[in-house]
Amino acid sequence: MLRRLFLSLSRNRTLRNFMETSPRAAGWTSRFVAGNTLRDGLQVNRQLAERGILTALDHLGENVSTEAEAAAASREIVAAVDAIGEAGTRATVAIKLTQFGLDLGDEVCRRNLRPVFERARAIGTRVEIDMESTAYTERTLAMVRAMHAEFGCVRAVLQAYLYRTETDVAELNEMGVPIRLCKGAYQEPADLAFPRKSDVDGNFIKLMETLLRDGTEPAIASHDEKILLHALAYARELKLSPERYEFQMLYGIRRQWQQRLVDEGQRLRLYVPYGEAWYPYFMRRLAERPANVIFLATNLLEN
Template identity: 40%
Template sequence: MLRKTLLYLSHQPQIFRFVRNNGLAKKFASRFVAGETIATACDAVAELKAKGITASLDLLGESVTNEAEARETARQYLALVDEMQRRGLEVNVSVKLTALGQDISAALCEENIRAILAKVKGYGGFVRLDMESSAYTQRTIDFFERRLFPDYPETVGVVLQSALRRTLADVDWSVQKQCRVRICKGAYLEPATVAFPDKRDVDANYVEAMQRLMQKGRYPGLATHDERIIDEAIRFAKANGIAPDRFEFQMLYGVRRDLQERIVREGWRMRVYVPFGTQWYPYLMRRLAERPANLAFITGNVMKEMVKGR
């Protein structure tokens, strides 16, 4: 019931208009979304940089419905990376292929992402292809492996989700290819035939994938807010002589900022995924709808920071 309600609300433009003009709602959103413009997004990245934390910027928006929207998204990404370079920020962005036209035409999507990759490569930066639901997993991996990685092996990487039953096989594939991977748990509501319904299995799969990537992968991104898993990663790194520059931790903007700073203080690398753009309301509502437990997750992590005096 909660999921259906959240999805319904995410598609109501009149509510979106109200929320965008509501000070309290915007204040809540600003905790997790770095404003609506390239300027505010870069400001957030600069603030993180001052704390020794790197970032990956993500322009909010998922599947587009026509070619013009896909090209406009690509244009905005090109403007974004230009501004990051101009301001002396590390050029690192996350992109959803559906926002560049994956559901319209593979050729259109490839044209758009290649334009972004070419510019980012020139700046010595990096592009992460976000993973969406399991319906896109193989399509995204195939697109990456056949159309992008051969020409941009240093510039582009993918995301794998430990919630999916297939992920350890995909981890082994990534190790063989020596491509860069972000491992996360996954926020999408998936059928039990393709994903683990039990959180304990998702966590166990994450730890196994994480350890394989840390030992044999190419600079993996360990995306988690689970303090137990983070501590296990640190223990595993120390026990196996894995240096801090061999991997990085990754977290969401606004979530467990205390833990982000602790990781940096202890000498490990930390990158924050920073979403921004006008589509922040549907973004937040869809993330909550995909797995209503995310609401408890966000609330719980905010409370943890409050208890720690942040």
């Protein structure tokens, strides 16, 4: 119920405009967002690197409505890739295709993506294409396949809550495309996605086993203790070395588990968002956990 409310608020333009321009925003978002600028993202990247944690830098933004906004997002992310190259870190960038103009057509999106992939390939890093709602699944996967064929340095994201994902995992494994597996953060109808959380969790475990067995450098993106323990045990059973796969978590969530994975010699990458367009990302994090709403309410009262 609360999840549905926050996911529907995440698409509300008026509230988004009000929240993102509020001078108090930094106080609300600092737990989940590194800051407004690339410098903030890079600073968090440095702090994490000192603790042995890798980063996926995410310049926040989605569903742009003009070609100028899409081109600007592309320039911002090229700058992030260049900064990763200059800093010599092993960070990747995470992007959303609707930030690159997917709503304006595949060609606009592809035109804006190319410079990012060219720079990423040149410095030897990877572009992780986040998965958005089911309105975009098919076109996102088509773009992943095209970028894989042209540049190679892509990681796809698949969502365990979708019925179709088992087939997508098999197809991308066959092509050697690295996959980040997550549960899925959007509101989807019951004819496309498992409505019950227990079924989503069960499907995640099944797909995660397939990825650990047959995948190319898979990323297990979850904070769910059950899933983390299962992944560790299964990787041990397969005698996989930790370089063959990685765990991924969101900046600011489950910090004790983050440390535990690093201490156990596992590879961990944190998804580190930065930028001014934080509202939809932030609302999806609130939707995932009612306790976050209490945390926000306390902050609002304190301010």
